[in-house]
Amino acid sequence: MPRSFSAAPRREILLYRNQTLHYTLVFRSRRTIGFAVRPDGSVHISAPAGTSPEWVAQQVLRKADWILKHQETFAARPAPPPSRRYEAGSPHFYQGQPYALRFIEARQPSVALEGHELVLSSPAPPTEAQAEALLHAWYARQARPLFAESLARVWPRFAEFNLTRPTLAVRQMRTRWGSCTPRTARIRLSPELVRARPECLDYVLLHECCHLLVGDHSKAFYDLQTRLLPDWERWKAELNALPK
Known part of the structure; x- marks a missing residue:
């Protein structure tokens, strides 16, 4: 069975309409590029092995509005209330x-x-x-x-x-x-x-x-x-x- 390819994650930064986009990029054995915005607002991108960071950056810019929209949605959500503890002084x-x-x-x-x-x-x-x-x-x-x-x-x-x-x-x-x-x-x-x-x-x-x-x-x-x-x-x- 051939071994799958996965390089170490890279931290990347782009400027889009005077806004800074930070994302984590990892190259994997896959055919298409994948975008994910997590609840903490972080952006994670999986790109096909063999493509260049410059090509990925172009795809990120095309997807920038989608990324920013999801970041805004997560940021607008109220923080979860703290959980109760049952110890002296709590x-x-x-x-x-x-x-x-x-x-x-x-x-x-x-x-x-x-x-x-x-x-x-x-x-x-x-x-x-x-x-x-x-x-x-x-x-x-x-x-x-x-x-x-x-x-x-x-x-x-x-x-x-x-x-x-x-x-x-x-x-x-x-x-x-x-x-x-x-x-x-x-x-x-x-x-x-x-x-x-x-x-x-x-x-x-x-x-x-x-x-x-x-x-x-x-x-x-x-x-x-x-x-x-x-x-x-x-x-x-x-x-x-x-x-x-």
Whole structure:
């Protein structure tokens, strides 16, 4: 079997319309040239062995608009939120405010807010998984009264529609903040919402209440949501920026 050819990568630079294009070039045993723009904005080009860097540069210039467009698209994407850690001093949110984790020894496991700290008590130092489970259970216990308070704030906006007041349920969900079953007027909300500011919680609840009137995410749905909560995009963005 013949060995495939692959030279060491080269760093190349071109000037295109007063913009500098950096790319990594590698020559391989292939027939066509390949272009790739990665999420970090870096450009990687695979060219057929035997072609010259000058020929590749001409192809890059022809593809420059495509490259710049993809770089702009990736640059416009929001940075992923940081992941949560469960160690002493790590920040965790409750109603939009950060609290530092502190661990103390106690006979019974519990969680309590003390000043600017979330104090986790347990008979022995908890593992990260145990601390996570303890904190999630505490969030779930806080959720029901906070959700009821949110409904009291949000529901008057729907008075004109003469709807049946929905019932609320706390439900852990992997990929959603909430869901709605219009037929039974039942709304399920993630206990993770107690980590966000009340305005973010109100946005999610209002979103689900809008589904009592419009079941899909059509233009009619978003027109209704915008009429009832004009700045909903602000609260959605803040909610999605919370550490995962």
